[in-house]
Amino acid sequence: MNDILPGEIETWQFLETTARQVFGAYGFSEIRTPAVEKTELFCRSIGETTDIVEKEMYTFDDKSSNSLTLRPEGTAPVMRSFIQNKLHTLDPVSKLYYTGPMFRYERPQKGRYRQFHQIGAEVLGVEDAKIDAQVLAMLHQYFQEIGIQSVSLQVNSLGCPECRPAYRQQLIDYLEERLDRLCDDCKRRYQTNPLRVLDCKVAGCKEATVDAPAMLEHLCNGCDEHFTTVKRHLNALEIPFAVNSRMVRGLDYYVRTTFEMVTDQLGSQNAVAAGGRYDGLVESLGGPALPGIGFAIGVERLVLMKGDEKVAPEVPKLFIAALGAKAQDEAFLLMSRLQAAGVRAEMDYQGKSLKAQMRRANKLNAEYTLILGEDELNAGCAQLKNMADSSQQEVALTQLAEVLATAG
Numbered sequence: 001m002n003d004i005l006p007g008e009i010e011t012w013q014f015l016e017t018t019a020r021q022v023f024g025a026y027g028f029s030e031i032r033t034p035a036v037e038k039t040e041l042f043c044r045s046i047g048e049t050t051d052i053v054e055k056e057m058y059t060f061d062d063k064s065s066n067s068l069t070l071r072p073e074g075t076a077p078v079m080r081s082f083i084q085n086k087l088h089t090l091d092p093v094s095k096l097y098y099t100g101p102m103f104r105y106e107r108p109q110k111g112r113y114r115q116f117h118q119i120g121a122e123v124l125g126v127e128d129a130k131i132d133a134q135v136l137a138m139l140h141q142y143f144q145e146i147g148i149q150s151v152s153l154q155v156n157s158l159g160c161p162e163c164r165p166a167y168r169q170q171l172i173d174y175l176e177e178r179l180d181r182l183c184d185d186c187k188r189r190y191q192t193n194p195l196r197v198l199d200c201k202v203a204g205c206k207e208a209t210v211d212a213p214a215m216l217e218h219l220c221n222g223c224d225e226h227f228t229t230v231k232r233h234l235n236a237l238e239i240p241f242a243v244n245s246r247m248v249r250g251l252d253y254y255v256r257t258t259f260e261m262v263t264d265q266l267g268s269q270n271a272v273a274a275g276g277r278y279d280g281l282v283e284s285l286g287g288p289a290l291p292g293i294g295f296a297i298g299v300e301r302l303v304l305m306k307g308d309e310k311v312a313p314e315v316p317k318l319f320i321a322a323l324g325a326k327a328q329d330e331a332f333l334l335m336s337r338l339q340a341a342g343v344r345a346e347m348d349y350q351g352k353s354l355k356a357q358m359r360r361a362n363k364l365n366a367e368y369t370l371i372l373g374e375d376e377l378n379a380g381c382a383q384l385k386n387m388a389d390s391s392q393q394e395v396a397l398t399q400l401a402e403v404l405a406t407a408g
């Protein structure tokens, strides 16, 4: 779990502000849900046999012996809130986005943390493939706007409760014949979560399953048509993508379209964003039978990809240096008025020497400085110095805010 400090936070703010702008244009509204939910919510939605639920949740009993969990992801809480607040009665289509910390007890490494942040979006109420393409178009545009080009979109279809069980059985049969070549983890989970075996990073498992049957070849007509239409819309919108028939997601709620934005810049943590369709999830949690689709972006991974390309922190517009107690009081008033008018202004609070005050102005990268002494107070005006080119101009103290507003 990491602190995010001044100097780093500007990049975070840029990533979040851009999300608000882009998602807003696509008609999304923000939703904020608590960081803690009943444990049962995650077991029922993410799936009992997933890594997240089996090994990675921060779960504890509160003082009334309710089992609570720090949210490991945002979709289930948003669904819980959607149902509880009957949002479907307000609008047949809900487009929601969220940002915030998620918690998973994973082995930390570059790009993988125990508290991490997601920017996510969910659409409820639309089954049509156009919304799959729209959600992907929005994600694609977001990456364009934040200036990250080196990602590629991979899409897959995981079928539905109609076609997946037969495929699943076929995969189990296939794996059973190769059991001796699988790692211990896969030997244990091939019955309960056979798709996960396709995603195993162990070389032996990869080799043993190169010719495993693919879900894409076993889609029912409805799923096949849906996937074909998603691809057609993506092509029409000129969104580059590749089909990856081995893409498996670590959460059980997905049906039909799934996708990941991947990069080769982050080592093994190659997914910077991921998501898919989860028709059936809302109903399984006790809500109306509404389809849903969404994604979540890993903010730490975006920050890593932005690398040295940091967003510059804001600097003071003006630093007021003051000499003597009277001038310091006046500087304090001037600074406070400027701040109240929205101008980033600074001064020294410690009665330091002029030299020390100017050092601080330089350190803070102030755009302008103003030196206030007895003479300036008497005259009611002072020299405003542009720190970039050292040029000076005389300004009346009463005009300071106006002059700074027009100064570049």
Ligand code: HAM
Pocket: 072, 073, 074, 075, 076, 104, 106, 111, 112, 113, 114, 115, 116, 117, 118, 120, 121, 122, 250, 251, 271, 272, 273, 274, 275, 276, 277, 293, 294, 295, 296, 297, 298, 299, 300, 301
């Ligand atoms: P997820 O694939 O588990 O999906 O996570 C989405 C993204 O969160 C990942 O692609 C990654 O960028 C980031 N992420 C996940 N775990 C960590 C970690 N330990 N440290 C840093 N970043 C991490 C979900 O969470 C789904 N709720 C996405 C979704 C929304 N599907 C439909 N709607």
